[in-house]
Amino acid sequence: MSKRLISGADQVLENVLENVLIFLTSRRDRNAVSLVCKSWCRAEAHTRSDLFIGNCYAVAPRRVTDRFKRLRSVYLKGKPRFADFSLMPADWGAHFTPWVYVMAGAYRALEKISLKRMLVTDDDLAVIAKSFKGFKELVLVCCEGFGARGLGVIATECRNLRVLELNEDEVLEDEFDWISCFPSDCTTSLESLCFDCLESPVNFEALEKLVARSPLLKKLRLNRHVSIQQLYRLTSLAPQLTDLGTGAFGLQDIIDPQQPAYQEPDHGHTFAACKSIVCLSGFRDLAHEYLPAIFPICANLTSLNLSYAHVDAQQLKSVIRHCHKLRIFWTLDSICDEGLQAVANACTDLRELRVFPTDPSENAEGPVSETGLLAVSLGCRKLQSILYFCQQMTNAAVIAMSNNCPDLEVFRLCIIGRYRPDWVTGQPMDEGFGAIVKNCKKLTRLAVSGLLTDRAFSYIGQYGKLVRTLSVAFAADGDTGLKYVLEGCTNLQKLEIRDSPFGDSGLQSGLHHFYNMRFVWLSSCRVTKQGCLEVARRLPKLVVEVFRRDEEDGGERGDFVNTLYMYRSLDGPRADAPQFVKIL
């Protein structure tokens, strides 16, 4: 940006504007403000403290530090979601390293870093620890590449650390005792400590001492190596907790050399002290006889995650009937339709439900079905978000949900059996999903499955005007499906499609819209290299990547491209693409 001298009057105006903009927090509003004129753009850049970058390759780090001078918080997202399902080669990219070095030089006052699906190394963590003196919050979601050593440096150096959250990361098991790295001489400012995804045991003695000297600790999520006895000791030390991940909640004894005759503590009192817990998760190695220990706090719970425990219908009933305030519930399908009925009866305020499969194979017994979905729709009228895995479904149940739950914003139905029609009528699932897009006027995210024809996509294009994210797998008849979506869904941001017969002509129909999107993913579809080249030619600011999951060179699979991943970028194609990734 050219530096132009502005008049005194203009400067005053800008200062006034800045003082107003400080109060503007929504990033959408801020983006709008920055488009008004150069002066407003400058003012906005001066006052933006929280930056969100949905695709780390959409912009170079340097461009960010040139524009925004005073960032306190950065949220960076790397790989697209399909990377979570092994659909992406391991060395594809999304390295945090270039970002951390550039930011270290530019933002002395950076306090918060959140990363999702990025490759983070121990060195990167060390750079964070050493560069940002007042560093307060580190949140890593679905990241990998670092180990406990990196965590140790953060713990040692970041004296003002408030939040350290590891969420579904793949942490290298280097068996380093990072918990002992927190300074032991004073109370900490820790408010949140989450390491439930850590595979190695942590030093419990050090953890206990850490919790004891962290009076502000509100959120604590333990990994599966923390036994129920150890949990009891921690909850006694931290009665102020509001969010607890229980660790194993099961049978792990400790050998305490001071107590040769080992006694089991009274688990009924594990939570007696914790009146404030509203969010409960964990149960990584659940011993079912201990489940009643949570009864005393069920009435206060707004969020409960049992999705790592095989809880059956009876066991679930004993718990859920107390949970009248529940808003978020994650579970395995082991609770069966019967369990879902119990949820529907008790949790009338439920906003978010996720039902994961115990057995993800295609021909398994399906413990949940359209019956459970229907029950939930009748009982939980305020439902906003649902993720439901099942083996079979009917259009009727989905239509019923579309009518009963008008507040739905997120509807993700995964019928595990591919190409399965409505098992009662034998019809495709078109009408069900059609009803969802038509009746749920607030719908922003949709994932479809089962047997679908172009009709389903015509509905989505026709009615899904607010849809920002669409996931499609094993669907449709041909190209027209993709055409309906790209022409109809004017707010579409993220499109991820696999194993569907969409080809070049379908792809071309989105040329007018691709610059408005965060990314498009098409794998095992029918786009050819020619088709991709055509898109790349017509849209020069689009980075068009073509690759194969198994890292074979060329990215092709016969006539068709294996994976097409494209996204807009202000700074051209990335320099760190591995060899097997072709950028057209």
Add this chain to the structure above:
Amino acid sequence: MMHLKETELCLGLGLPGSCEQTDTALKATGKRGFSETVDLMLNLQTKDQSSSVDMNDKKLQSSTKNNKDLTKPPAKAQVVGWPPVRNYRKNVMAQKSNTEETEKAVAGGGSAASFVKVSMDGAPYLRKVDLKLYESYQQLSDALAKMFSSFTMGNYGSQGMIDFMNESKLMDLLNSSEYVPSYEDKDGDWMLVGDVPWQMFVDSCKRLRIMKGSDAIGLAPRAMEKCKNRS
């Protein structure tokens, strides 16, 4: 990456864990170390299997499913990344399936579990195992190895159980720094695991201790004597 592939393979063939069990069952009957007791064990095993069928209907269903899936056309074989369950979750559930699922099945069947404490010299915490979950020494050995995986078990796991018939081999093992499992029986005596047929062991074992071979030397003569008495 490899670990994930293994779990993918298992998931494609039926309930998690069931294919592992079939494999280990086969291994157990092939064990040389029990040449004397093999016949005895086979008889005991069929008895076990029939009783375990009564208790574990689910397991039986899963093994028939196993066969069904194997005869299915390739189109229904495991598809990568489908269903869209995160790898993280898949890994966690695959790890749990062996212990938790069968635990549930046993609890549902009404047969009393047989929990014994397992300690390992040098490990900071104990574990408990339900001996009724396993049908052979090999299965128990695999489970123990998994439980104490963060501590080295040496070559014990891969060799399988101790060959009591081979005196010199036995003494070699006990003289090494490898870990061997020992157990406390009904009489309060500490014995080397593997000296009696499996079912007899399950009935008499009160607790397990995994100790260094060199520490277990004192237990060896008794174990060998017991074997000799049976021959």
